[in-house]
Amino acid sequence: xxxxxxxxxxxxxxxxxxxxxxxxxxxxxxxxxxxxxxxxxxxxxxxxxxxxxxxxxxxxxxxxxxxxxxxxxxxxxxxxxxxxxxxxxxxxxxxxxxxxxxxxxxxxxxxxxxxxxxxxxxxxx
Numbered sequence: 001x002x003x004x005x006x007x008x009x010x011x012x013x014x015x016x017x018x019x020x021x022x023x024x025x026x027x028x029x030x031x032x033x034x035x036x037x038x039x040x041x042x043x044x045x046x047x048x049x050x051x052x053x054x055x056x057x058x059x060x061x062x063x064x065x066x067x068x069x070x071x072x073x074x075x076x077x078x079x080x081x082x083x084x085x086x087x088x089x090x091x092x093x094x095x096x097x098x099x100x101x102x103x104x105x106x107x108x109x110x111x112x113x114x115x116x117x118x119x120x121x122x123x124x125x
Contacts, residue, residue, distance in 0.1 A: 004047075004048060004049060004050045005048050005049060006048075006049045006050070006068055006069065006070070006071075006091060007049075007050050007052060007068070007069045007070075008036060008049065008050065008051045008052065008066055008067070008068050008069075008091075009052050009054040009057065009066060009067050009069070010029065010032055010033040010036060010051060010052065010053055010054060010064070010065075010066040011029050011054055011055070011056065011057045011063060011064060011065045011066065012029040012030050012033055012053045012054065012055065015060070027063040027064045027077075029063060029064040029065075030053075031080050032064045032066070032078055032079065032080055032082075032083065033051065033053045035080045035083040036051040036066075036083055036087075037051045039083055039084060039087060040087065040091075043087065043092075045087075045091070049091055058108050062076030062077060062102055063076070063077070064076075064077070064078045064079070065078070065102070066078055068086075068090060068091070068096075071096070073090065073096045073101060074101065074102040074104075074107060075096075075097070075100040075101060075102065076100065076101075076102045077100060078100055082097070082100060085097055086100070
């Protein structure tokens with residue numbers, strides 16, 4: 001099994017057209033995922049960086065969304081035109097593309113930890 005240095009999780013979740021949050025598929029999520037896979041492979045990074053399709057990443061209003069691990073850098077509003085820049089600057093250069101970064105303070109679910117979630121669940125039981 002490959003020992004990947006980075007994982008990209010690219011949202012390809014699809015919601016109904018009447019959902020106010022929208023979805024990443026309607027904003028090009030499948031095309032973004034395909035572009036990452038193709039361009040990472042073309043650069044010889046297939047066994048070093050893994051681009052994964054993901055379903056809901058809970059940032060629906062910011063689609064197309066992706067997150068890069070291990071850094072946990074979240075990107076929103078990503079298009080196919082941004083893929084090369086993210087690969088060059090972040091994946092190869094180690095510098096997140098700031099204009100696309102979703103600040104931690106704006107992520108849904110911020111401030112929630114595993115410990116807090118478990119404690120809250122136990123209180124509900």
